[in-house]
Amino acid sequence: MKDTITYQDFIKLDIRVGEVTEATNVQNSTKLIRLLVDFGSDIGTRTILAGLAKWYAPSDFENQKFLFIVNLEPRKMAGEESQGMTLAADVDGLPKIVPAPNNLPNGTQIR
Numbered sequence: 001m002k003d004t005i006t007y008q009d010f011i012k013l014d015i016r017v018g019e020v021t022e023a024t025n026v027q028n029s030t031k032l033i034r035l036l037v038d039f040g041s042d043i044g045t046r047t048i049l050a051g052l053a054k055w056y057a058p059s060d061f062e063n064q065k066f067l068f069i070v071n072l073e074p075r076k077m078a079g080e081e082s083q084g085m086t087l088a089a090d091v092d093g094l095p096k097i098v099p100a101p102n103n104l105p106n107g108t109q110i111r
Contacts, residue, residue, distance in 0.1 A: 014070050046070070
């Protein structure tokens with residue numbers, strides 16, 4: 001288990017439902033998949049790079065809803081900027097992406 005955090009630390013995370021409208025492998029990377037994610041009208045569309053290409057194909061993401069952290073500082077990876085992070089569970093050392101129910105609108109905040 002990781003160190004205990006306060007509730008105030010937890011509420012700093014902005015976790016949202018996003019729908020992947022396009023997913024492609026990142027050129028010159030064996031690890032990254034580029035996701036174009038629709039977060040609704042308040043946030044819009046963002047590019048998120050997911051280091052999941054070893055376990056998933058881009059088609060596993062397209063037209064699916066997942067949970068993302070949208071208020072992380074942007075990060076450069078493989079010459080591109082990622083504007084958030086995909087949430088994944090650790091199951092026996094393997095990442096399992098966290099789906100969101102289809103009935104939740106894009107941009108819905110998770111608390």
